[in-house]
Amino acid sequence: MNKPESPQGDKSAGARTAAQPRYQQVADALRARIATGSFGPDGQLPTESALCERYGVSRFTVREALRRLQTEGLIRRRRGSGTTVDTGSTAQRLPISNIGGLMDYAAGSSFQFQVIGAATMGAVQAADLGLEADSRWVHLAGKRRQQPHGPAIALTDVYINADLARHVGGLQQGNQSLFTQLAEAGGFRIARIDQDLRAMAAGSREAVALGIPRRAPVLRIVRIYRDTDDRVVEASVSIHPGDRFTYSMQIDQG
Amino acid sequence: MNKPESPQGDKSAGARTAAQPRYQQVADALRARIATGSFGPDGQLPTESALCERYGVSRFTVREALRRLQTEGLIRRRRGSGTTVDTGSTAQRLPISNIGGLMDYAAGSSFQFQVIGAATMGAVQAADLGLEADSRWVHLAGKRRQQPHGPAIALTDVYINADLARHVGGLQQGNQSLFTQLAEAGGFRIARIDQDLRAMAAGSREAVALGIPRRAPVLRIVRIYRDTDDRVVEASVSIHPGDRFTYSMQIDQG
């Protein structure tokens, strides 16, 4: 019927971006098809062997692609019965349980910030964030909104490793996450993000900035971004009003 | 030196528990060795091919086992340099980002509950939890503690599918999660858990039960447990005092 859509290697070309692995290309293609609803009302995906033919790759590659989509909560797989689009439950919510999800979250909202300046982290604050005392950072502060002129869903303090200070000036306001921009500018990759979530009462600063009563319940999310060498690239503290933000995630298998 | 430690099939024996896949057995073995610190101060694990020989399995199996440990945040893998135990950062904290982590969390604390009785979920509450209105449940309520007589770290309402009501009587108080017990008693498997987290103010009931001021900030976690057929087996709402509970998780790769 149709010849295999080879996910072209793209070894040549001026594309400075390294050619992505094939399973990533297949996953992207399937993610796009899921988004456009091309799998019909029942959401049944082709079988693995059918996808192998379609994209001209081995079953290993197809399974690796499907595994990604599964951890993103996009699909559901059952032995014997096949793979289906996961429309139920949390499909319309935003799973921030992988780095791609975090980027989507950033892409779906807008972050306006300003540079506060150089900062040295005191012992108390460092311990609170789980970082080394007396380490040096560039401090940014800003708000995140879902609609351009809507209410802020978060007040965020960002601390960027002082070694990356020269890249701070090039950071764009808007829809791209800071860590993505930093990784591109600095030529490294974010390998892991640690998150701590807890509830607390809004202080006066947060209350004023977010337009909520003092001592209102807020969700505090501390994120530590590490590169492949385990160096802390960025740390951030986000304060979300309790009534404007819900954190959704999925947990799979055993 | 030593002959391969074959993860014996265990097909026979009275063990009613189905033989686990080999990668699971290897993962368990490595997890135990990590816990006992048998990989030395630098935490360097053997190479994949060494593990293949040690356990008498293929590289596929070893990689699948290591993948599990990685998503649990126990190890760190880097191309070219090998696999190491992840002692830094959140190692001592509790990652509840997979079902095993949730079970560990339950195992590390104690849950005391009492059966409230049959309950029909009203429209408002059902919508809040993301369940069907007018569905029928068995309602339990209880507290979770880290030390036997310490302060409660959570006040939890549990709703168990009415179809499983006959198993409710056999549920044990203590350190094993309810969903694990239900799965065993009912002969099914928990395939996915959806979680929603948000901050809110303690109501009077929570305040009294947890011994905190009214309107104190609390973390509210709603969990929906589904089996392999996507049926909702259990739903739970946990209220954690903001100053006694932090939710930690890791996010890997891209």
Add this chain to the structure above:
DNA sequence: GCGGCTGATTTGTCCGGACATATTGCGGAG
């Protein structure tokens, strides 16, 4: 019509091999 059995389908597990790419350590050139 109904229920159970059987076979086909589909994903899960597992193997062996191959090459790519990142890292590390070593040795030689300067």
Add this chain to the structure above:
DNA sequence: CTCCGCAATATGTCCGGACAAATCAGCCGC
């Protein structure tokens, strides 16, 4: 002594194949 390049090493990607286990559709007997 320092820096560069090369080779060894380790994980990442990818292939083809095989069997197991869960599911599903259809046939058959009742």
